[in-house]
Amino acid sequence: MNQLLVFRRVCMCFLLFALVLQFAASPAFAREDTAVRSALADSIEKYLTDLQRDENSMGLYAGIAVYDLTDNSYAYRHNAERHFIPASNMKLLTTVAGLDTLGPDYQWKTELYLQGKVGPDGVLQGDLVLKGYGDPTLTPADLQLMASALKQAGIKRISGNLLLDESYFDDARLGVGWMWDDEPYGYSAQLSALSVHKNTVTLTVTPGKAVHAPPTLTMEPATAYIKVNNKVQTVAGRETTITLERPRGKNEIVLTGTIGLAAKPYEEHVTLEDPALFVGDVWKQQLLAQGIGLNPGAAVKKTVLQSGVPFYTHLSKPLGEVIVELNKESDNFYAEMLLKTLGAAQKGAGSFAAGSEAVADVMKRAGIESGYRQVDGSGLSRFNLISPEQMVRLLAFAHEQSYSVQLEKSLPVAGVDGTLKSRMLGTAAEKKLIAKTGSMSGVNSLSGYVTAQNGHKLAFSILINGIYKSKYARDLQDYIGTLLATYPEIAPVQGYQPEKEKTYALSALLDPLFEQPQAVGVTAGVLVKSLDKTGDEAIFYEKNADALFTPASNLKLLTTAAALIRLGEDYTFKTELYGDAPVAKNGVQQGNLYVKGYGDPSLHTENALKVQDGVSIEKIAAWIKQQGIKRIQGNLVLDESYFDTQRLGLGWAWDDESYDYNPTLGALAVNRGTVMVEYKPAAKAGESVSFNLLPKTTYVQIVNESETVEAGQENTFAIVRDRGTNTIRLTGNLPLDHPGGYERVPVEEPAKYVGTILKEALESEGVQFAPGSQLLVQPVPATAVKWKEFASEPLAEIVPYVNKKSDNFYAEMLLKTLGAVEKGEGSAAAGAQVVQEAVAALGGKTNFDMVDGSGLTRYNLISVRHIAAVLEGMAKQPTFSTYEASLPVAGVDGTLKNRLAKTAAASRLHAKTGSMTGVNSLSGYLTTERGEKLVVSIIFNGFVEDEDFFVKLQDQIVSLIATYE
Known part of the structure; x- marks a missing residue:
């Protein structure tokens, strides 16, 4: 026997021993009896084989685990140890952990504090503080009840400010890897310990009374916290083609498109920035509605409450009821608020990471020590990875707990309710299968329980990735679900022979x-x-x-x-210069200067940001000077119309936006859409970190909040950009013994960036613009005169x-x-x-x-x-x-x-x-x-x-x- 074989056998024995120890605290798991279960296996394997013959489904790959909870053995496994993106099946981990650690009777609280005394005239001489503890269910009606309690206590006016305490959670509003293009929609709402109406507003657009008449727009709750620009037009017919946009980092909503005169109202739940301040606005309205006055200068702002006794405490519904909506409707917001609550309650930190640690503690009790990844509570992130076998182990563990009834009541029922209401109707699985669904582009999952024909209860998990057409994944899940409901009375597959695995020269x-x-x-x-x-x-x-x-x-x-x-x-990218008139001979150019981009990726400035030869901003400025131009009387107009204005790729992660590999895009862009920040420690500890900006431009603002610390101390230095802005922050500590470095940081509106540094380059060359001249982004008019075309290096x-x-x-x-x-x-x-x-x-x-x-x-x-x-x-x-x-x-x-x-x-x-x-x-x-x-x-x-x-x-x-x- 060779040494490699001996080594493998020793490793296998050790692995089996480790597994025995690992599962000692969890349900006993046995191997499947393949002889007894061959009909089930053959049925599924044939279905999977058939899928691989269809070009619309051949790309999907599935992991399946089915465990018989009655006789404690596997009924079927297929790629059960592989890891998959689970989508909303991740909510099962969050839900089970919530029930296990907080308990079904757990209630979230929201507290109201009076900072000051109430005089005999009903005036609170001080501030009113609203403190949140992560209640995901808080509504404007709940805030109304709190305002009513103040009124009943005889309070008529608040002399101070309305303060908001959201410190029970951290300030991470979005999950790891969530995608920027999901952000406007309710399923990707921002998080805060103080939240209301799921941190969304519900917009409803109703057709006008006639074609071309403006449609009616309503907002619930009505708030001045969000601005809506409604450009929708009423047209004939029943079709609706409305596009909704909320620019990154802004509380502005733009609605464009058309709505048919005979169309149903268009409704969308739209998210917002900085939810606690949204709560403050809704809270203010409720106070005023109760006749409680505020001083004209009263501010709505955040605080961190240090002490005090609450005047009023609002309690949510019990967790056992909340998870019904969480799972049946697959509510991401509820799941994320629960995860952060777990972190705050169990680990002392209301964060995604702490919540995931709390979940991991429960997973360990279920026999799952490690070997999976959880970064959020809802499954919205594609960084989450788990195997069907791990999912089934969790379901088996939960089945043995006292809260199993609440868990099962929260799951959608096939053909009855929730996200399974329209699935498996008229099949053996109808009303017998309860499971959590999950779907995203390329991902579909279904995990839960099914009562088999023989009365046995089966825990199952079907995780599918690589989906080209989602129908095929759902059909596969429904097929398996129906088979399991008839188990073990499954007819043998006639004439089916499993395909032999092909071998190749390198196998x-x-x-x-x-x-x-x-x-x-x-x-x-x-x-x-x-x-x-x-x-x-x-x-x-x-x-x-x-x-x-x-x-x-x-x-x-x-x-x-x-x-x-x-x-x-030999293709080259061009950049064109235009004027409203030919180049002036007297040095004073009347009209505008136009720069039109055609997507040159190598346009650069002459400094460390240059990576290729080609066209530079300095070269363009030098050419203009060479023409004898000394003054431009008009504006500098930037034309980026060759491309659309989608600055980021669909599906790019919001938390990558400060990094150079996540650049902003435009047909007229320079330095790969970035600036460079060079940094090094200051001369001595206690001083701000030294930095140098390239190019030296006013287009970005550097806010230096960093500090140089003694050699050997922890390096926490970071460079981040405020979302949707050109404000770059230097934060954290940089030790004296750090060699320094640089980072490239993307900027917003690349055409304006080009315009700014071109104008600065021209001014350094002695070419001035008239007072009041502007940087404008718009197409070059047909009447403009072409001056020059600059070409990049060839493709x-x-x-x-x-x-x-x-x-x-x-x-x-x-x-x-x-x-x-x-x-x-x-x-x-x-x-x-x-x-x-x-x-x-x-x-x-x-x-x-x-x-x-x-x-x-x-x-x-x-x-x-x-x-x-x-x-x-x-x-x-x-x-x-x-x-x-x-x-x-x-x-x-x-x-x-x-x-x-x-x-x-x-x-x-x-x-x-x-x-x-x-x-x-x-x-x-x-x-x-x-x-x-x-x-x-x-x-x-x-x-x-x-x-x-x-x-x-x-x-x-x-x-x-x-x-x-």
Whole structure:
């Protein structure tokens, strides 16, 4: 027996012993009796096999666990240990933890304090304080009752201010990885310990009384805290095409579009910024409605109450009742407020992290020590990862607890209510299946309980990711749910034989790598194909080759390939100058100066922000000076109309907005949409951290709240940008022994940024603007006179920068340029359409989702087969040498400079990397030691304790392939 086999057996024995210990405090879990349950397994496996034959469903991959709670054994498992994004199934963890630690009878309180004495005239000589403890159910009617209590106590006027205490929770308003484009909608409401009406207003737009008549707009609760700009028009018919927008960081709502004269009213729950102040506005209205007066100068502001006895305490409904709405209606706000309450009550900190720690304590009691990731309470974040087996263990644990009745009452019932009201109607599962649903783009889940035909109770979890068409995922869940309701009376599947797993030339080498214990939670897609062979002989290895994964930056392979094919290697980006008249000969230019952008990603200033040659702001300013212009009498007008005004990619995370990899986009942008902040410790401790801004511009404001501390102390220095603004804050402590560094920070409104630094550059060159001149963003008029066209470096120089540096800004500008050139629409959607057309022309299929050009959004879903088809197709294109040379080279440059340096793959692998939390990818070209040219695509999605394992596993795979003979 060889040493490796002995080692594996020892590890297995240790693992089994550890599992026995782990599950000692949880329900006993036994292996499934495959002989007894073969009909169930065959039925599900055949259904899954059939799904893989349909192009609309072949990309999905599922994890399924079914556990018989009556005889304590598994009825079925399929990929049950793999980790999946669970969507709203995460609410099960939050709910069970809430019931377990707080109890079904727990009630949230909201307290009212009087700071001062009430005189005989009914005037409170002091402030009125409202303190919240995270009640998610507080309503304007509850505040009315509190105001009424004041009135009944004889209070007629408040002489001081209305103070609001939300300190029971931290100030993180949104969850980790929540997406900016979800923010206007009620399911992504901001959080505060002091909240009302789920921190939303309900807008209702009712058609006008005639075509072209303005529609009626109502808001509940009515508040001046939010401004609404209603541009909706009433038109003939029944259709409604209303678009709602709430600019990031602002309490402004813009409604555009049309509503049909015969249409039903349009209703939307819209979120807001800084919820406690919204509570203050609603609270103020309730006081006034009760006849309680306020002084004209009374302020509504925040405080932290230090002591006192509450005058009045409002209590919510018990938790056991609250979770009914939480789970049946899948209410994200309730779930997040419960999670932060758990953190505050159990860990002394009302935060997502502390709440997740409190949940983890309960998970440990359920026998789940670790091996999953929770970052929020609702499942809205795609950073959450859990396995079906872990979900079933939690359900089995909860089933044995005293609160199991309340938990089960909170779950939707198939064919009856909640999010399952319209599902499994008329099937055996109707009224017998209770479960939590969960759905997001590419994700669908269903976990809960079902009463089987024999009276046994089954706990189950069906987690599905990689969904191209959501119908197929729901149908799979409903099919399994119905089977379980008839269990064990399931008819055998006639003539079905499980497909034998295919083996390939590299199977013996690569398969063992995926059996490593660290890989148990990972779903891997791998395709290795020879460019020197044809047919089946060309396929060296496949694993989940059609599964749809989040690819991260491997998506840039598609964007750059399409750019080279559709635009050509010699394509250049232009930037144009116009005036209202030809260049004046007397040095005084009448009218406006216009600058029009066409998406040049390399436009720069001449400083450390420059990464490529091409057009600089200084070059433009110098040309204008060379024309003899000394004064411009009009405005500086910036034209960014070549692209749309969507500044961020759909699905980009709100908490990435201060980082350079999350740039703001526009057809006229400079320095990749960023400024650079260089920093270093001050000369001595106690002084503010020193900084330098590049370019030196008034476009951004630096607020330095940081401090230099003694050497060896903790480094807490951070650079963040206030959302939706150009205010950059330096915070925290920087030790004296820190070497210093720099960060690039994105700015808002990139065209205005260009205009500001161009104007500053012109003024430094002695070119002045008339007093009162403005920076305007609008199209160049048809009557303007073109002065000059500046050109970037050719695309053959641009593409290598995109791929070797994995630059998101460049990739997104390329995508929108593709849309503008090919479709007449400079949008990501139009660009993605062009890319899909290019993929089809290269011989690939287009049953994948592409939403941005860089891979930053988790909405993207693509398989390794799609990527390999692009790589293979590009190998036959005239631009192949440019394309291949643009990719990082293992052990040599780009994002592969420090990888595979001492392996057979060094210098032989040209590939694009990609990484995000829970995602890692590597795709490109590999020449083996014997000289065979291969296409390799590897994507990992899932959970590992140490994400360096993803890279190590990829490097193991590539190293083995490189030496294959």
